[in-house]
Amino acid sequence: MGVTLNGASPESIFTGAIVGGKNAIINGGMDIWQRGTSFAIAASTAYQYTADRWCSTSTGASEAITVSRQATGDTTNLPNIQYALRYQRNSGQTGTTGLGLYQPLETTNSIPLAGKSVTLSFYARAGANFSATSSLLGVSLSSSTGTDQNPSSAWVGSASVISSNATLTTTWQRFTFTGTIATTATQLYSQFTFTPTSTAGANDYFDITGVQLELGSTATTFSRAGGTLQGELAACQRYYATAIGDTAFYSTLTSYNWEEIYLPVTQRGSATVTSLGVGTNTNVGSASAPAYLGSNCYRYSVTGAGTGQVARNESFSFSAEL
Amino acid sequence: MQYTYELVETFPNIFYIKRTDDSGVEAWIPTDPANADYQAYLNKDTLPSNSSTPQAGA
Numbered sequence: 001m002g003v004t005l006n007g008a009s010p011e012s013i014f015t016g017a018i019v020g021g022k023n024a025i026i027n028g029g030m031d032i033w034q035r036g037t038s039f040a041i042a043a044s045t046a047y048q049y050t051a052d053r054w055c056s057t058s059t060g061a062s063e064a065i066t067v068s069r070q071a072t073g074d075t076t077n078l079p080n081i082q083y084a085l086r087y088q089r090n091s092g093q094t095g096t097t098g099l100g101l102y103q104p105l106e107t108t109n110s111i112p113l114a115g116k117s118v119t120l121s122f123y124a125r126a127g128a129n130f131s132a133t134s135s136l137l138g139v140s141l142s143s144s145t146g147t148d149q150n151p152s153s154a155w156v157g158s159a160s161v162i163s164s165n166a167t168l169t170t171t172w173q174r175f176t177f178t179g180t181i182a183t184t185a186t187q188l189y190s191q192f193t194f195t196p197t198s199t200a201g202a203n204d205y206f207d208i209t210g211v212q213l214e215l216g217s218t219a220t221t222f223s224r225a226g227g228t229l230q231g232e233l234a235a236c237q238r239y240y241a242t243a244i245g246d247t248a249f250y251s252t253l254t255s256y257n258w259e260e261i262y263l264p265v266t267q268r269g270s271a272t273v274t275s276l277g278v279g280t281n282t283n284v285g286s287a288s289a290p291a292y293l294g295s296n297c298y299r300y301s302v303t304g305a306g307t308g309q310v311a312r313n314e315s316f317s318f319s320a321e322l
Numbered sequence: 323m324q325y326t327y328e329l330v331e332t333f334p335n336i337f338y339i340k341r342t343d344d345s346g347v348e349a350w351i352p353t354d355p356a357n358a359d360y361q362a363y364l365n366k367d368t369l370p371s372n373s374s375t376p377q378a379g380a
Contacts, residue, residue: 272358291333
């Protein structure tokens with residue numbers, strides 16, 4: 001006997017609700033862009049993260065693309081979502097290999113959907129020169145039996161859950177697709193593909209936002225995975241965050257200073273650390289790379305170049321992406 | 323994007339893979355099997371050279 005609440009199924013209770021945890025796609029509303037808001041992606045790029053949690057691929061030659069944040073700007077057809085992701089083949093590019101935008105879900109977020117009927121919904125529109133045949137945007141949801149893989153690197157036990165097309169126009173539309181996930185699935189990724197034709201014009205792009213993957217066979221009102229903007233940011237920071245290390249001490253030449261950096265959230269694992277730039281850098285002999293201590297804490301050391309006050313300020317990114 | 327890799331001891335007994343791209347940007351990759359960039363390092367001879375989790379503006 002199915003569980004109901006006042007005659008309603010658990011899934012239908014969420015109809016119309018803006019609630020954290022309903023949507024398995026993180027940053028489906030394209031709100032969070034910690035790495036920047038515009039990316040020039042060279043042709044023959046296997047994959048690159050752009051908007052938080054969203055990978056872009058352009059594996060073909062002569063097929064440079066630009067991914068950017070755009071205001072949706074349509075209070076009639078899309079009144080409640082502020083931003084969209086624009087995926088554009090650059091003007092004059094001649095490559096016609098399929099282009100992709102996808103999000104791999106972590107295993108711990110995929111297992112709750114295994115064996116279930118799910119609905120993938122999103123809003124999209126085409127640019128005036130969108131060159132895909134019949135203005136088709138490929139839509140897919142794939143499962144695997146792997147653990148925390150990125151499908152551009154590995155995707156074991158692949159199975160198709162949804163494989164279809166959306167016919168875009170230059171006006172925002174909402175599209176909905178339903179499928180059933182295998183009971184053995186341990187990972188999912190959703191993907192949108194664009195196979196261009198001929199030489200790109202000035203507006204050979206599609207815009208997309210409001211991407212939602214939820215339990216059940218009905219698309220309900222779009223909701224951020226994290227429920228609120230702050231919740232969505234925290235969900236994104238599980239995979240990518242930035243932080244600043246700032247240290248000041250008096251050097252006696254034999255001394256050094258350890259500086260701890262605490263990230264805003266605990267990430268899913270130890271991150272790849274990249275310097276985003278050094279600000280103040282006074283009397284510094286050397287600075288080590290931040291090493292992961294556990295939880296949300298990293299530590300690095302700074303030595304002085306000579307006796308006297310040492311000061312160093314450096315910002316870092318921490319990527320624990322799939 | 324082409325990368326070069328170097329094993330670096332950042333603290334006593336704490337090893338990182340120092341990855342440098344062809345623009346000179348350095349990243350430190352933990353020797354953690356759960357880290358995607360470490361997996362890319364381990365499989366660097368079989369995966370596309372530009373498989374990574376690049377940073378802003380990369």
